[in-house]
Amino acid sequence: MKHLMDPLDFSVEELDRLFDLADDIAANPAKYAHACEGRKLATCFYEPSTRTRLSFEAAMLNLGGQVLGFSDAASSSASKGESVSDTIRIISCYADICAMRHPKEGAPMVAAGRSGIPVINAGDGGHQHPTQTLTDLLTIRALKGRLNDFTIGLCGDLKFGRTVHSLINALIRYNGIRFFFISPPELKVPDYITDLLKEKEIEYEEVIRLEDCMPELDLLYMTRVQRERFFNEEDYVRLKDFYILNNDKMALAKDDMLVLHPLPRVNEISVEVDDDPRAVYFKQAQYGVYVRMALILTLLEINV
């Protein structure tokens, strides 16, 4: 029985198979409409995350399966002090697969160790959010046709952003990837990541402003710069506009550059950019459903 805790739990070959399946699901949704009939997905969300939970639920419903679960710790027995290990043993009697989100890092791993059913980490604190990374990779592969040989800019909070760290770790397994890290000095990508890139001789550059690298990018991955991350208000006011994507900055980019964002967006992408065909962050949410459908089928070992 396989679980998904970390995006690197799957080899590059396993990811290829997963993405091939997701592509087929996208092309032939009717073929998969009854694939999970009689199966149940438990969504155990110890903290609210409407988007991720609905994406999992939509994925299971699209496969003809059913869903049950809870959407915050207060409505589960965790509020009575039940351990994750005990909860998953009970859930294993009720469902065939579980997607778990928990504010504590490593909780889904503890669950997987005690579970009788496959467990998917749907986000554990600031640690991992593997299905977001799978979504990002599938979006890139589907829209660019490849996962190698491109220049990607990652912009915003690169210090605390777990989606950024996971994406970098997943992308460095492919050839010909070059990174631009676009962030204020306070929110630079951590040293352990740049050390890893140096060790693997992967090209990267750290820049302060989006304009400094826009023309070179094949992909731009935007994240939010949160006000509370700054040491003082003055720095926030001085720097925040550097990280707001608008049509002026888009004008500097290649015609086929793509803009991705894990969402939710606040103000880091101006709404005027939404109509630009290069803005694919809403399509990304659709790919998120396809990749979760492929993941459920793979972990349940269902062949269609």
Place this chain on the structure above:
Amino acid sequence: MLNVGKIEEGFVLDHIEAGKSLSIYHHLQLDKLDCTVAIIKNARSNKMGKKDILKVECDIDTLDLDVLAFIDHNITVNVIKDGEIVDKKVLVLPKEIKNIIKCKNPRCITSIEQELPHIFVLADEKKEIYRCKYCEEKASESTYAW
């Protein structure tokens, strides 16, 4: 030079970094064993300048050498039987250590589920980095909770 007599059966832990013997004494839980222990601090050493030595008279299966390797794998472990050195153990970093150090990350699941074992996994052998199995927090001196 202070002389400490030979032991009949047990271990002589040599080349301990000066000043670390007491910490090793506690980590090996020697305080819980009913056996003779000699702690020699700041002994002269050609190799190290000064060093600590621990002599432990006990059954040779009693000690958890994994703990020792984690604390300092440069320590020489001489196994003594009938008053003679019969073996020198080479310490290798254990792949995994359980309940030797504690994860101090307040966001880690171990912070709320008390019964979980604190497991650290060897993440980088060259740099001797251990990470919490659950949250991947790096082990540091401050995580030495027991």
